[in-house]
Amino acid sequence: MSATVTSIAIHPERVASNSSIIRWVIPAGTLPVGLPIGFPSPLAQFFTDRVLTAGLVEDSAVWLWIHPDESWSTQGPAVREALVEALAAPDHWVIEPCDDAVLRHVAQDVLAGPVGDVIRSHGGDAALSSVNGNVVEVEFSGACSHCPAISFTLHNRLEKEIRARHPHLERVVSA
Amino acid sequence: MSSSHCEPGTSTQITLAGKRRFALIGNPNSGKSTLFNALSGLSVKTGNYPGVTVAKHLGQTRVGDSTVILEDLPGTYSLDAISPDEQVVVDVLSGVDEAPDGIIIVLDSTTLQRSLGFLARVLRHNIPAILVLTFTDDLQRRGGHIDASALSRALGIRVIPATSGERQGVNKIKATLAEFGSWESPVIAPPADAAQLTAWTESVLSTASYQPPEPDRRTAKIDAVLLHPVWGTLVFFIVMFAFFQTIFAVAAPMQEQIEVFFAWLGAKADAAITIGWLGAFVSEALLGGVGGVLVFLPQIALLFVMIAILEGSGYMARAAFLMDRVMAKAGLEGRAFVSLLSSVACAIPGIMATRSLPSAKDRLATMMAAPLITCSARLPVYVLLIGLLVDPDERFGPFNVRGLILFGMYLLGAVSAMLVAAIATRLSRRSGALLPFYMEIPPYQVPKLQAVVSAVWASAGAFVRKVTSIIMVTTIVLWLLLNFPQRSLAEMDAAGVDTSSETAMSAYVLDNSYAASVGKAVEPVFAPLGFDWRINIGIVSSLAAREVFVATLGQVAAAENPDEPLTALQDMKVLNGPDKGDPLFSPSVIAALLMFFAFALQCMSTVGVLRRETGSWRWPAIAFGYMFVVAWTMAFLAASLVRLVT
Amino acid sequence: MNHAKASLSHVISVLSHTQTQGRFFSRTGRRVDSRDTLDRVETGRTSIVQEIDPQLDPTIHQRLLDLGFTPGTPIQVLRAAPLGDPRIYRLAGYEVALRAQQARHIVVREDS
Incomplete structure (x- = not known):
């Protein structure tokens, strides 16, 4: 075969609420969902050097927190390479399940992102109130809270989006 | 006709002061120029980029309560420039001239697998950008799919889907231009490395649920x-x-x-x-x-x-595809065919069409050959000369002889152009890398009326x-x-002119005019071809444009006999020498003139365009020189041959 | 699993190809080089880009990548011009004409 290296398909996305986080979209199912506490070697160095401060794994993405003194635009390319290498060795990750913590972040991101956009465009709003035992509680307000049809659709869509990122989701309930 | 009706107009400056500038950038066939026209309406002005003759299209449009400048950059597949057009795009992006405030990247949604890599390289220039996805209706019709908002999140820039010919997309783009200050930019620039870039493309497209279209049935x-x-x-x-x-x-x-x-x-x-x-x-x-x-x-x-x-x-690309092998015989590629075909109208658009050729050598070879193609400025000259030579009803078998000769002249132009191209490419083959031939074959479309x-x-x-x-x-x-100079009756009387005959008086004025002196001055050059000073005036004046030759001969004839210029032309006699008294437009002279006009670069507009396209006087000088030598020689041979057989 | 597949196909190729000076004749009688290139793929067939000749001029190399000839991309040979060259290829959702001269630099493998 040729020497051409085929790289693992990833790309970075913003997380609406926090500019120090990048959500790296990775092939679904590469890593188990949870909070990583141990990383394979090139990526681990970034944590040792305090460039990166935390991580989170959802079904098809890895979240990485960068230190406030660093910037993604300068560190990003190097982190990308390290992450690709680390993803090639999924067995070398140490990941704690921590379902509720992961769900909280995912739910918040979904509410700030595409589904939240739909809600807001209809004059409503939705906020995360709690996550407990894989059940996500959301508080709908504004226009949507009075309309059962819309809240039903939104509710379904929200559940679908969150479950796509975190398969352990039990259900979404309205507060 | 001729020539520079097709010259790009002098650059009309749209005032740039204080206005935002947006550049449209994208692949060829991406619908970029259509979008540009739709955005700019009638405000489009064409000029040139400094130093090169890549056409610069500027337009403006109102967004919100301000006016913005739009610039339509040449279409390109790559930012590794191998043609002058592509270099312009690279220069604009890297701010060699003056970088635009923002860029509108236009990509055909049916070819995203190919063009996302291009987009990545554009984004690496860190200029605020938005993406317009064209042909989304085609994508859907052919069973493809894209989630534009997911694509927007994955890319980190705004994405506006557009279909061909709907106002909504245009209005959406205008609205987005108005919000320039709040455009998002990618959180991390896309990777540069080829393998990583492929991976990035794959990841982005799969996140956007991209389903490439079925082949267009x-x-x-x-x-x-x-x-x-x-x-x-x-x-x-x-x-x-x-x-x-x-x-x-x-x-x-x-x-x-x-x-x-x-x-x-x-x-x-x-x-x-x-x-x-x-x-x-x-x-x-x-x-x-x-x-x-x-x-x-x-x-x-x-x-x-x-x-x-x-x-x-979309047929032009097919024609180029079918003709590629034939053009290869002359060392050229299929697209050069489009250039030579345009030269049938006029060498100027033909020469300008060489810009689509990536290879500088191919461009030069085509430029040297294009002026030989029978352009429509030669047509009136040929028609006049053939008309003087052959009766309108003369036939050769079922064919009209006038038509046959005219066809022969077109054939002569095409064959000699191919020969010149072949020689030019052979001469230049010694230097430089061999550039690739590639040509996109776009789906057929109903041509846009606009x-x-x-x-x-x-x-x-x-x-x-x-x-x-x-x-x-x-x-x-x-x-x-x-x-001029106009002669008084007294002068003419003194010279022995029959002042009762208008024809005689006109002839006297003409024979002693300033033009006559010019025509006589160049007589030594053209005498071997059988041309006298009256024809020479025509040749000199046709340097402005070939068809002027017809007008000039008309004026010369009219000056001799104002009432019957055509008869005057036919009745013109050789004024001196051994053939004195014979018709001036003998078959041998007409044959020589036909050859001369077939080969000579009697068109200053073409010379001017060659100068601009090649950036120096060297190539137009070479073209003018070689064509004159060939023209004179062929004319001499033709005249001698005709004299032998008649 | 990739390795297993590669070695299996290797065994098959050794069994079913007669080696003559580094070239093989496949079961279909099509001559296959140990490095098959796009210009040799029959009209109508689809193959996968493996790599672009690394010795190719970097600018042309990059241009072929920009045109979509990236490793892993499936390419279908659509049709040839009346005199056999150039040919039209379909890849990445579009069609492009290449001369054999360029296609020769694109190393492909059979679509499996």
Whole structure:
């Protein structure tokens, strides 16, 4: 075969609420969902050097927190390479399940992102109130809270989006 | 006609002060220029980038309560420039000139797998950008899919889906331009490394649920015929035949009407103006000269209609594909065919069309060859000369002899152009890397009326401007040279001229005019070909544009016999030498003239465009020189040959 | 699993190909080089880009990548011009004409 290296398909996305986080979209199912506490070697160095401060794994993405003194635009390319290498060795990750913590972040991101956009465009709003035992509680307000049809659709869509990122989701309930 | 009706107009500056500038960038065939036209409307101005002759298209549009400048960059597949057009894009992006405030990246949604890598490289320049996805209706029709908002999140920039020919997309783009200050930018620039880039593309497209379209079934069905080894070739020749038929046959009645109109106008003017010489000036020089050239307007308009239709429908790429092997014989590629085909109208658009050739050597070879193709400026010259040579009803078998000779002249032009291209590519082969040949074969489309209209409008407009400037000035100067100095009756009496005969008086004025001195000065050069000073005036004046030769001979003849210029031309006699008294336009002289006009670069507009396209006087000088030598030699050979057989 | 597949296909190729000076004749009688290139793929067939000749001029190399000839991309040979060259290829959702001269630099493997 040729020497051409085929790289693992990833790309970075913003997380609406926090500019120090990048959500790296990775092939679904590469890593188990949870909070990583141990990383394979090139990526681990970034944590040792305090460039990166935390991580989170959802079904098809890895979240990485960068230190406030660093910037993604300068560190990003190097982190990308390290992450690709680390993803090639999924067995070398140490990941704690921590379902509720992961769900909280995912739910918040979904509410700030595409589904939240739909809600807001209809004059409503939705906020995360709690996550407990894989059940996500959301508080709908504004226009949507009075309309059962819309809240039903939104509710379904929200559940679908969150479950796509975190398969352990039990259900979404309205507060 | 000729020439520089197709010259890009002088750069009209749209005031840049304080206005935001947005550049449109994208692949060829991405619908970028259509979008640009839709955004800019009638405000489009064409100029040139400094130093090169890559056309610069500027337009403006109102967004919100301010006006923004739009710039349509040449289409390119890559930011590793291998042609001048592509270099312009690279220079604009890297701010060599002055980087735009923002860029509008235009990508065909049906070819995203290919073009996302291009987008990545554009984004690496860190200029605020938005993405417009075109042909989303085609994507859907062909069973493809894209989630534009997911794509927008994955790319980190705004994405606006657009379909061909709907206002909504345009309005959405305008609204987005108005929000320039809040455009998002990618959180991390896309990777540069090829393998990582491929991975990035794959990841982004899968996140955006991209489903590439099925092959276009309509295009596949049409191509099964149009690119079939037998039927395709047949259709190609039919299309080319129809192309020429339309230019010459359909245009003819319109041309006659223009002729009739100017003749009528001239007669009116002559009758209305009581000062003798002024009346003659207005009817002969002004109306005669301009009218004689404006006759070609229908042809030019039709030619550009057809090129726009062939281009817009997607057939031009197929024609280039079918002709590639033939062009390869001359060391060129299929796209050079488009350039040579355009040269049938005029070498200027032909030379400008070489910009689509990535290889600098191919461009040069094509530019050296294009002026040999029988352009429509040669047509009136040929028609006049062949008319003097052959009776209208003479036949050779079932064919009209005039038509046959004319066809022969077209063939001669095409064959000699190919020969020159072959020689030029052989000579330049020694240096430089071999550049790749690649050509996108776009799906068939119904040509956009707007594109056809704007192509015709631009070319016809430029032609009319040229007629009313260069050609008008030339014909006026010529008229003055031919008719001055005016002689008094006393002078003529003294010279022994029969002052009772108007014809004799005109002839005397002409023989002693300033023009006669010019014609006589160059006589030694052309005497071996059998040309006398009266023909020489025509040749010198045709440097302005070939068709001026017709107008000049007309004026010379009219000066000799104002009432019957055509008869005068036929009755012109050799004035001195051994053949004195024989008709001036003998078969050998006509043959020599035909050859001379077939090969000589008698067109200053072409010289000017060559200068601009190549960036130096060297190539136009070489072209002018070699063509003159070939023209003189061929004319001499033709004259000698005809003299031998007659 | 990739390795297993590669070695299996290797065994098959050794069993079913007669080696003559580094070239093989496949079961279909099509001549296959140990490095098959795009210009040799029959009209109508689909193959996968493996790599672009690394010795190719970097600018042309990059241009072929920009045109979509990236490793892993499936390419279908659609049709040839009346005199056999150039040919039209379909890849990445579009069609492009290449001369054999360029296609020769694109190393492909059979679509499995």
